[in-house]
Amino acid sequence: MRSFLAAISRIVRKDLRIESRSRRVTTTMAMFALLIVLAFAFSFVKTVRNPAVLGRSALWIAFVFGGTLGVTKAATVEDDDAALDGLLLAPVDRSAIYLGKVTSTSLFVFAVNVSTLGATAVLLGYTPTLRTALALLGVLAVAAVGFAAVGVVVATLTFRAGLDELALPLLLVPLVVPVLLAGVELTAALTAGAPTESWLRLLVIYTAVLLLAGVATFDFVVEE
Amino acid sequence: MTVDTRSAPSAVRTDNVTKVYGRVTAVDGVSFAVEPGETVGLFGPNGAGKSTLLRLLAGLARPSSGTITFGGVDLVPGDHAVHRTVGVVTHESMLYDDLSARENLRFHADLHEVTDPAARCEAVLDAVNLSGRASQYPSAFSHGLRKRLSLARALLHRPDVLLLDEPYTGLDQRSVADLAAILDGFDDRTVLLTTHDLDRGVGRCDRALVVDRGRLQADVDLGETSAAAFETTYRRAIGVDDGANGGVGP
Numbered sequence: 001m002r003s004f005l006a007a008i009s010r011i012v013r014k015d016l017r018i019e020s021r022s023r024r025v026t027t028t029m030a031m032f033a034l035l036i037v038l039a040f041a042f043s044f045v046k047t048v049r050n051p052a053v054l055g056r057s058a059l060w061i062a063f064v065f066g067g068t069l070g071v072t073k074a075a076t077v078e079d080d081d082a083a084l085d086g087l088l089l090a091p092v093d094r095s096a097i098y099l100g101k102v103t104s105t106s107l108f109v110f111a112v113n114v115s116t117l118g119a120t121a122v123l124l125g126y127t128p129t130l131r132t133a134l135a136l137l138g139v140l141a142v143a144a145v146g147f148a149a150v151g152v153v154v155a156t157l158t159f160r161a162g163l164d165e166l167a168l169p170l171l172l173v174p175l176v177v178p179v180l181l182a183g184v185e186l187t188a189a190l191t192a193g194a195p196t197e198s199w200l201r202l203l204v205i206y207t208a209v210l211l212l213a214g215v216a217t218f219d220f221v222v223e224e
Numbered sequence: 225m226t227v228d229t230r231s232a233p234s235a236v237r238t239d240n241v242t243k244v245y246g247r248v249t250a251v252d253g254v255s256f257a258v259e260p261g262e263t264v265g266l267f268g269p270n271g272a273g274k275s276t277l278l279r280l281l282a283g284l285a286r287p288s289s290g291t292i293t294f295g296g297v298d299l300v301p302g303d304h305a306v307h308r309t310v311g312v313v314t315h316e317s318m319l320y321d322d323l324s325a326r327e328n329l330r331f332h333a334d335l336h337e338v339t340d341p342a343a344r345c346e347a348v349l350d351a352v353n354l355s356g357r358a359s360q361y362p363s364a365f366s367h368g369l370r371k372r373l374s375l376a377r378a379l380l381h382r383p384d385v386l387l388l389d390e391p392y393t394g395l396d397q398r399s400v401a402d403l404a405a406i407l408d409g410f411d412d413r414t415v416l417l418t419t420h421d422l423d424r425g426v427g428r429c430d431r432a433l434v435v436d437r438g439r440l441q442a443d444v445d446l447g448e449t450s451a452a453a454f455e456t457t458y459r460r461a462i463g464v465d466d467g468a469n470g471g472v473g474p
Contacts, residue, residue, distance in 0.1 A: 086332060
């Protein structure tokens with residue numbers, strides 16, 4: 001178990017170090033998310049009077065499309081020069097490789113979502129209370145894990161099978177619809193002070209299912 | 225995991241290994257054994273199935289049928305025991321361009337849980353003559369330097385068996401000489417290399433296995449065969465008539 005956790009930690013630290021130098025994943029995601037928020041600002045600020053509606057719409061659209069780009073870029077790190085083969089040749093459980101990649105990808109997606117939340121406050125006037133904002137960060141964190149859990153599998157499958165990168169969103173987006181749905185509804189409920197239990201339960205359970213499915217299938221995805 | 229109970233197990237043994245991708249049979253019922261300390265070349269033209277066979281041996285692909293053993297231990301992709309004893313160099317370096325040469329090696333040394341990883345990284349960097357470039361990034365390396373760093377990565381965990389896929393491809397003469405000198409230092413290891421370069425392969429190997437259309441066509445002891453006689457055997461094995469259908473290799 002100690003060796004398993006150490007392998008996850010090594011992969012995460014490696015990814016964080018690479019990202020701190022290249023900024024390949026976070027810069028691409030952040031720019032794309034910012035463009036979406038800006039598009040919302042230019043298109044809807046004068047016509048949609050409720051900043052909460054505008055804010056959550058921009059936030060979750062940026063989450064899905066920015067996240068898709070981020071997952072693609074994160075998988076590219078392992079696809080370049082067959083770096084993933086190097087991981088597969090190491091005496092490390094393949095589920096540890098998967099969980100390491102999910103952890104680092106979640107961190108990148110979450111970090112960009114936090115900055116997107118900030119951008120919606122500045123550009124769209126969406127300013128939740130501190131308590132709501134903290135709860136929303138929790139929702140974004142769980143959603144980021146769910147998104148990365150399926151994203152790592154789909155992106156790895158896309159690259160290993162030699163499919164075009166365009167196939168990735170086609171495979172990924174349908175699988176993250178429940179995450180998106182729960183995220184949007186939770187954001188609305190948190191802002192309005194309405195009950196959140198059922199949507200939260202859906203988000204957490206679906207994320208757990210995605211993680212378990214990823215652990216169970218990653219071995220088959222990477223194998224020729 | 226099962227253990228081969230036959231006496232003195234071969235370093236590497238394949239029994240009727242077949243790999244099918246859809247309708248294509250890339251490797252078709254290949255059986256051979258490599259004894260400890262032997263250097264064996266897998267020769268064959270492009271598309272013969274050499275690289276697929278090497279990926280099967282490396283555990284990067286699973287045979288459709290047949291078995292592979294290392295020292296009598298069955299190879300199961302993802303199985304730690306075999307991965308600890310095999311070092312692999314393929315066409316791709318498996319390195320990260322945003323980590324320095326030393327950081328790349330340290331990452332892999334940690335994954336392999338090498339004892340005293342820092343010292344081991346310096347030792348393999350020295351072995352492949354890259355100590356002076358340890359802080360540089362692989363993106364700044366030539367193809368030959370990347371190949372050397374890739375070899376260093378493969379040697380980190382002191383493998384008993386080295387699998388090298390086309391080690392000379394894309395290297396200039398000096399890089400080939402450098403690589404040959406480095407490999408000379410590992411004569412105690414079992415080495416299995418693929419190549420379509422007859423001259424270099426014959427000079428390096430004790431034995432030659434000729435593969436074509438996914439099948440093992442010939443098994444030649446190079447200690448008892450001249451280079452010219454092997455070339456004739458090779459041409460016949462891959463179905464190229466002397467002079468009639470052009471030369472061998474690329």
